[in-house]
Amino acid sequence: MRLLVAGGAGYLGSVLIPRLLDRGYEVDVVELFWFGNHLPSQVGILNKDIFHLSVTDLKAYDQVIFLAGLSNDPMAEYSPSKNFVLNAAAPAYLGYIAKNAKVKRYVYASSCSVYGYTENELYDETRPVGSSYPYGISKLQGEQAALQLANDEFSVICLRKGTISGYSPRMRLDLIVNTMFKTAMRDEVITVNNPSIWRPILSIEDAATAYIRALEANARISGVFNLASGNYTVGEVADAVRSRLEERMDVRIRLNMKHVQDFRNYKVSTDKAANVLSFHPTGSVQSIVDDLIRNVDKFRDWDNTLYSNIQTFKALEERLEIPSITSEVGA
Numbered sequence: 001m002r003l004l005v006a007g008g009a010g011y012l013g014s015v016l017i018p019r020l021l022d023r024g025y026e027v028d029v030v031e032l033f034w035f036g037n038h039l040p041s042q043v044g045i046l047n048k049d050i051f052h053l054s055v056t057d058l059k060a061y062d063q064v065i066f067l068a069g070l071s072n073d074p075m076a077e078y079s080p081s082k083n084f085v086l087n088a089a090a091p092a093y094l095g096y097i098a099k100n101a102k103v104k105r106y107v108y109a110s111s112c113s114v115y116g117y118t119e120n121e122l123y124d125e126t127r128p129v130g131s132s133y134p135y136g137i138s139k140l141q142g143e144q145a146a147l148q149l150a151n152d153e154f155s156v157i158c159l160r161k162g163t164i165s166g167y168s169p170r171m172r173l174d175l176i177v178n179t180m181f182k183t184a185m186r187d188e189v190i191t192v193n194n195p196s197i198w199r200p201i202l203s204i205e206d207a208a209t210a211y212i213r214a215l216e217a218n219a220r221i222s223g224v225f226n227l228a229s230g231n232y233t234v235g236e237v238a239d240a241v242r243s244r245l246e247e248r249m250d251v252r253i254r255l256n257m258k259h260v261q262d263f264r265n266y267k268v269s270t271d272k273a274a275n276v277l278s279f280h281p282t283g284s285v286q287s288i289v290d291d292l293i294r295n296v297d298k299f300r301d302w303d304n305t306l307y308s309n310i311q312t313f314k315a316l317e318e319r320l321e322i323p324s325i326t327s328e329v330g331a
């Protein structure tokens, strides 16, 4: 089976794609390589923007995965106009040309951010979505556009992921567990902005497994699926990172507790992914910390700007080729 992964050289793609190759899939990526390329050499490369693909380009593929766009709130808020183009229009366009090219399935990287601020109840996929911030709104728009295309010949699977953490060859240190790990190791401090806020945490290995389950699911399956390894409060995540690191490394870590208002608070049920996709996560904050410890020598240059999406994006922004979208929403 031949797959095209848009944004495949990013944080998640750099872990997912070696696992796809290992399973015997042929994989090409379409990429702008904002963060470089850490993919195995057998991956086929289309070095271009999604918007420069045509229906003809997609005829060779059985399934298409969307992992591109601006992948966090700070990037989305820094440039709301580019956010809506890259997170809402790009997945809609890619899904549209994929369907016209007779691709059989489109797997879209959605986010639990679509839920916005909820009142401490467990949310399944039937609950209302409520984000009023650029990232959450645009991820929902991408999802809705993709689902709009689904029919008996074209399956669409939208994976609403919790915050991913763990080691990737394309490393990010701007994701909750990874950030806590970095400051704990570098400064012996973990800052907790708001300990009572709920966040679903997804280990990067569980995230990759979920994409494999989606690709291999029965052809008639379409829909939206929450994904998490577990639901934690931010205070609980900090406790787990601290105790695991103190157990495994020679460090004593201080918690710096704050009570900053957050606009995201949600915990999600993953029963639908378990029942329909056979997704059974095995990760936890502890296993993520173990993964980071195993690989720490590969990303000890903690302040490398490539590990921060917003820092890299600011540096690249002037050069981003996004036709006719130049104005920013007011400050």
Ligand SMILES: NC(=O)c1ccc[n+]([C@@H]2O[C@H](COP(=O)([O-])OP(=O)(O)OC[C@H]3O[C@@H](n4cnc5c(N)ncnc54)[C@H](O)[C@@H]3O)[C@@H](O)[C@H]2O)c1
Binding pocket: 006, 007, 008, 009, 010, 011, 012, 013, 030, 031, 032, 033, 034, 035, 048, 049, 050, 051, 066, 067, 068, 069, 070, 071, 072, 086, 090, 109, 110, 111, 112, 160, 161, 162, 163, 164, 165, 170, 175, 309
């Ligand atoms: N990382 C998380 O915690 C998380 C959680 C929920 C959802 N998601 C979603 O999952 C996806 C993957 O996340 P990630 O952390 O791997 O992101 P990432 O920022 O590491 O990678 C995104 C990649 O997409 C490429 N790209 C962006 N726009 C493109 C375009 N128009 N054409 C071609 N390539 C383009 C970039 O070069 C980059 O390599 C994103 O869509 C993100 O919104 C991520």
